[in-house]
Amino acid sequence: MTNEREPPPAYYIGMEVVIALASVLGNVMVVWAVKINRSLRDTTFYFVVSLALADIAVGALAIPLAITISTGLKTHFYSCLMVACIMLVLTQSSILALLAIAIDRYLRVKIPLSYKRVVTPRRAGTAVIACWLVALIVGLIPMLGWNNVGKLNQTNNSQGPGMVTCEFEEVVSMEYMVYFNFFGWMLPPLVLMLVIYFEIFYMIHKQLNKKLNKAASQADPRRYYGKELKLAKSLALVLFFFAISWLPLHILNCITLFCPGHKTQDLIFVAILLTHGNSAVNPVIYAFRIKKFRVAFIRIWEHYVCCKKRNRLPRKATRRMDCPEIMRRNNDI
Template sequence: MVAIIVGLTPMLGWNNLEKLQQTNSTVGADLLVTCEFENVISMEYMVYFNFFGWVLPPLVLMLLIYTEIFYIIHKQLNKKVTANQTDPTRYYGKELKLAKSLALVLFLFAVSWLPLHILNCITLFCPSCENSTCLIYVAILLSHGNSAVNPIVYAFRITKFRNAFIKIWKQYVCCTEDPRVDDRPSFRIDSKERRLRHNDI
C-alpha cells in the first residue's frame, strides 16, 4: 500500500506540469512533453516526500535496531557460563551470523540508494550546481541493481536460502528433480509399518 501511495503521488498532482506550462521550454506546440525525469517529476517530491519521508527514517530506524541487536548478542556472548547454565555461544553465534547477513543487506541498500538521493538533494538545494550526467546514470544503475543483489546475498550468507535457490534452479531451470527429496523414505511411515507388523505378530 505504501509503495502504491508513494509511486502514484506524482500522477495525482505532485509533478512539474504547472512549471512546464509556465515556461513552455520543454512543451511542444502540440502539448507534448519531453519525457526526461527531472522535467516531469518534482524534486520537492523526490527529496521531501520520497527521501525524507519514506527512505531516510526507515533507514535510520533499521540502523538503530541493528545496533541494539548486535549490542544484545555481544552482551550475551560475553556472559560467563555457570555450571547450571547452557552454553549460549552456539545459539547466539547463529543469531549473530543471521544479523550480520541482514545488516549486509541494509548496508547494500544504503550504498545503492543514497547516491541517487544525495544527487537529488544537490539538484533541489543547489540549482546552480551541475551534476555530471555520467554520475547520475551510475547512481540510477546502483539503485536498480540493489534488487538483483539481495537474492545473491541471501543465497551466499543463509544456508536455508541457498538450499531453496539450488532446489528451485534444479527443478525449474534444469528441469531435474532432486532424488534426495523425492526418493527419501519417510521415517514416520516406516515406524508405523514396523508397529503394525509387531502388533500382528
C-alpha cells in the same frame, strides 16, 4: 532542463539489460527457495519474499521502462509520471520491507521466549500488506498533484499540450523527492534501522559474553544467539548495500534542487545503474551468507539439471528415479 536529449550511452543500455535479467532470475530463485524449503517459511522470510517481489518487478518492469524513457521518448505528461511513480512505489516497498525485517529480528532477540506468540504468520502477512499499501500511498502522491505540471504549463511547450520528453526530473517535483521522499521516507527509516541493528548486535554480544551459571543451560542459548548473530549480519549487509546503492541518486536530487547545473548526464546514469543493481545483489548475499538459501539454490539447480538429463536419457532407470527423489528431498529441506 534542456529540451534536447542525447541518446543514452551503450554501456548504460547493456548494463541495464544484464541487471534486469540478474534481478528477475536471482529473486525468482529466492521466492522458489522459500516455497520448497520449510525451514525458510518463518515470519522473517515473509518480508524477504516481499523484498524479492519488489526486485522482480524492478527487473521485469521498471528497468525496461527506464531504458525506454532514456531514449527521449515523447509521451503524455501523466503517462510519464505514472512510469516514475512505479519506481517510487517499488523503492518505498523495499525500504519498508527492510525496516520490517529489522524490527522482526529485534523482537526475535529481545523477546525470544514469547516471539512466536507475538509475531504470528497472520500478523506478519498483515505487516507485508501494510508495507505495500504505505508504499503505494507515498509513491503515488505525485499523481495526486505534487508534480511539475504547473511549471510546464507556465512555459510554451512546443511538443503540444500535455506532451513532454519523458524524463524523471521533467515530471516529478524535486521538492517532493528531496523534502518528502528522501528526508521524510528514506533517511528516517535508514537511521532507525541502523539504531535497531546496533541494538540487536549489542544484545546478542551481551548474551554471548554472559557467563551462565549452569553448564547444562549454556549450550542452547549460545547456539541460539550465535545463529541470530550470523543472520543479523547477513540482513544488515543487505541494508548496507541498499543504502550505498540509493544514497548517490538522492544526493544528486539534492544537488538538482539546491545547486542546479552541477551534475553530468554520465553521473546520473551511473547513479541509476547503482539503484537498479541493488535489486540483483540480495540473492547473491543470501547465497553466500545464509546456508539454507545456498542449499535450496543448489537443489533447485540439481532438480532442473536432473530432469533435463532424464528427458534426454530415458533408457537409464537410475536417471528416471533421480528427479522424483530430489523432489521429495526438496520438500524435506
